[in-house]
Amino acid sequence: MSDKMVKELNGLVADFTVFYQKMRHYHWNVKGKQFFQLHALFEGIYDEVNEVIDELAERVVALGGTPLHTLAMVMDEASISEDSEIPDGVKMVKRTAADLETLSSALDNAIEVAEAEGDRTTVNLLDGMRDGLQGRLWMIKAWQS
Secondary structure, X not given: OOHHHHHHHHHHHHHHHHHHHHHHHHHHHOOOOOHHHHHHHHHHHHHHXXXXXXXXXXXXXXXXXXXXXXXXXXXXXXXXXXXXXOOOHHXXXXXXXXXXXXXXXXXXXXXXXXXXXXXXXXXXXXXXXXXXXXXXXXXXXXHHO
């Protein structure tokens, strides 16, 4: 087991868990003319992120580690911030795009660690996640234009 890889993956578990909850918050609280479009967007994102969290946690276990499993642990490790406000839909999308950028960067860092560790399985897993995020980010940026 690589303690460094487990730490990286748990950092991703934390970030994606906070992001997941933020997407649920936006899904529940979006209002306005773009309600139907954004309500569906945020639901689609949190459904995808739920799968990502599960895959990351299972990889931690496969590496012999223990995934973060309490909200306190998650909040101690996360670099993504909660959003206690209820912003308008446009701000929600802007904040989502910023978080996707942060998550993409965190995935890049974890991929570098996995490559340095010679852990092809983790590299492949994270590459797929990064590709999915990049596609989602492209769509959100196109919506903002």
